[in-house]
Structure formats: C-alpha cells, structure tokens
Amino acid sequence: MTDFARRTLDALAEVAVRLGHTPVVSLGDGIFGKDEGKNPAGSVKDRAAFYIVRDAVASGALAEGAPVVEATSGNTGIGLAYICGLVGIRVVLTMPESMSTERRKMLADYGAELVLTPAAEGMSGAVARARQIVEEEHGFFADQFGNPSSVTAHFETTAPEIFAALPGVKAVVAGVGSGGTAMGIKKYILENGIDCEVYAVEPAESPLMSKGFAAPHLIQGIGANFVPALVDISAFDGIVTVKGEDAVKEVGALFRDHGLASGISSAAAVLAARALRPRVKGDILAVLPDNSERYGEGLYR
Known part of the structure; x- marks a missing residue:
C-alpha cells in the first residue's frame, strides 16, 4: 500500500463515523420515512460517495494527484465533493445545465470543479462528458451508475439501519437515480431471508x-x-410512478404536517408509499433522499 493510500484511508476512517445513523420518522398510517437529509452533506448519496472513494483508494484505482470525475444530477457530486474535500482529493463533476443553481453553489462551496452539459442530452450527456475528462486528465471515474461500491454502501449501512429501527417493516420504497439504494437494500433482504418487499419510484412523466x-x-x-x-x-x-407536480406539492405538505424540510424526490417516495398502503399489510418505509435546500425557492407554498 502506498503512503498516499495509507494516509487517505486513515483520514477517511475519521470521516466514516459522521455518516449514516439517520432518523426514522413516523408519517402516519403505518408509513415511515428514513431522513437521509440528516447525513453531513445532506443526502443519501453521502454513503455511496464515501464507499466509492474509499474503495478506489484501497484498490489503487485512485492514485495520488488524480482527480475523481463523476456525472451527477447533484447529490452524488455534493457527497463526493464533501468527502474528497475533507481528505484533499480534487473533484471534477459534470451535470446537466438544468440542475438547480442551489446545487451548483453547494458543489462550488465544497471546492468541486463543475462542467455543465446540454439539458437536452440529460444524464447520458453528462456521463459521456465525464468519460472524456477521465481520458484527458487520467482521472478516476466514480461511475455512480455502474460502481458496485454504491450497492455495497447501502447493503452494509442503510439496510441494517432500516431493519434495526423497524424490524417488522413489510415494504421499502426508494427512488431510483443510480439504483444503489434500492439494489443494496434488496440484496440485504435476500441474503438475510427477510420478509419485506422493495418498490422502486420513478417519475410518471418519464x-x-x-x-x-x-x-x-x-x-x-x-x-x-x-x-x-x-x-x-x-x-x-x-x-410506482409519481407525477412531478404532485411531488412538488407534497414537499409543502410534509413541511406543514410533519416539519420535514424534504426534497422533491423524498416527497415522491412518500406519495409512492401512500399509493402502496392498500396492498401492503404492515409498515412501509420510504427512503427520503435529501432535504429541500438544494431545489430552489417556493417549495413550501
């Protein structure tokens, strides 16, 4: 192991104690939310970002002086910028220009270098640009959409926390961005023989x-x-599909009714959980990925 790897892994071990152990809150009618916005950089992606960086350093895939490069719609980039900023690793992020200015500002505040891609190209355009930068700068591609470290993060941390807090939960609802959260939880359920279902959430418009x-x-x-x-x-x-307009409205309802400053994807997960209520006989947990501060103004109206 190189001196860089040893130093960085020691520093990351100190970061690890800050992650996870997020609260589970009751939303009524046997529905609960795991408030991942309470992670240090504000989202569930802090977990995956930590595992991706740690595993890359440990394996030698991330060498001293090389940047971490990623395509991100915001939260993964914020998590990577936070983790890497604490241990002195450079981060270059690509994201569609349609992402909120709040997310861009947060990335810049953590020291990330941001490259915007055309909104019409979606995340696939951001991924393509990230791969170009990896080649140009000999960087490490974090590859949140294909890196198994993301699944491992939720298998080893998020899932055990869920079943420790709600041993009898019968369904877990999670939005699918990279898919790491839902797949990691499902893997844990299967490997431990737990009687619990996993439902994915996606936009009704897409x-x-x-x-x-x-x-x-x-x-x-x-x-x-x-x-x-x-x-x-x-x-x-x-x-379960959820309309975007309904999710935006639900952000305000969660704040008024439960005091939760949750983001749009969190609201979508809650709406999906409610839609499942008639068919699931038991507690339902919705993973609430982040808070509302990175979505722009007016969500509580």
Whole structure:
C-alpha cells in the first residue's frame, strides 16, 4: 500500500463515523420515512460517495494527484465533493445545465470543479462528458451508475439501519437515480431471508423502467434517461410512478404536517408509499433522499 493510500484511508476512517445513523420518522398510517437529509452533506448519496472513494483508494484505482470525475444530477457530486474535500482529493463533476443553481453553489462551496452539459442530452450527456475528462486528465471515474461500491454502501449501512429501527417493516420504497439504494437494500433482504418487499419510484412523466420511454420531468435526482447498470428491474417487487407536480406539492405538505424540510424526490417516495398502503399489510418505509435546500425557492407554498 502506498503512503498516499495509507494516509487517505486513515483520514477517511475519521470521516466514516459522521455518516449514516439517520432518523426514522413516523408519517402516519403505518408509513415511515428514513431522513437521509440528516447525513453531513445532506443526502443519501453521502454513503455511496464515501464507499466509492474509499474503495478506489484501497484498490489503487485512485492514485495520488488524480482527480475523481463523476456525472451527477447533484447529490452524488455534493457527497463526493464533501468527502474528497475533507481528505484533499480534487473533484471534477459534470451535470446537466438544468440542475438547480442551489446545487451548483453547494458543489462550488465544497471546492468541486463543475462542467455543465446540454439539458437536452440529460444524464447520458453528462456521463459521456465525464468519460472524456477521465481520458484527458487520467482521472478516476466514480461511475455512480455502474460502481458496485454504491450497492455495497447501502447493503452494509442503510439496510441494517432500516431493519434495526423497524424490524417488522413489510415494504421499502426508494427512488431510483443510480439504483444503489434500492439494489443494496434488496440484496440485504435476500441474503438475510427477510420478509419485506422493495418498490422502486420513478417519475410518471418519464416511466423508463415501467413503460420503456423517458422524457423531461420535475423530480431531480431520479428518473435518468437510461436504466443504470446497477439496476436489475426484475429485482423490484413493483414500480410506482409519481407525477412531478404532485411531488412538488407534497414537499409543502410534509413541511406543514410533519416539519420535514424534504426534497422533491423524498416527497415522491412518500406519495409512492401512500399509493402502496392498500396492498401492503404492515409498515412501509420510504427512503427520503435529501432535504429541500438544494431545489430552489417556493417549495413550501
């Protein structure tokens, strides 16, 4: 192991204690939310970002002086910028120009270098540009959509936390961005023989997994215009679609009724959980990926 790897892994070990152990809150009618916005950089992606960086350093895939490069709709980039900023690793991020200015500002505040790609190209355009930068700068491609470290993060941390907090939960609902959260939880359920279903959430306007087509939508962070390599659609017990306008309205309702400053994708997960209420006989947990601060103004109206 190189001196760089040893130093960086020691520093990352100190970061690890800050991650996870997020609260589970009751939303009524046997529905609960795991508030991932309470992670240090504000989202569920902090977990995956940590595992991706740690595993890359440990394996030698990330060498001293090389940048971490990623295509991101915001949260993964924020998590990577946070983790890498703490241990002195350069980060270059690509993202569609349609992403909110709040997300861009947060990335810049953490020291990330941001490259915007045409909105019409969606996340696939951001991925293509990230791969170009990796070649140009000899960087490490974090590859959130295909890196198994993302699944491992949720298998080893998020899932055990869920079942420790709610041992009898019968369904977990998670939006699919990279797919790491849902796939990691499903893997944990299968390997431990737990009686619990996993439902994926996607935008009704862009139902790629359930109906085979993608289109623009309002729910940032989920519903990429391609099926990520990490995702096995057949692993899900069902796919629930949520309209973007409904999710935006639900953000305000969650704040007024429960005091939760949740983001749009969190609201979508809650709406999906409610839609499942008639068919699931037992507690339902919705993974709430982030908070509202990175979505722009006016969400609580």
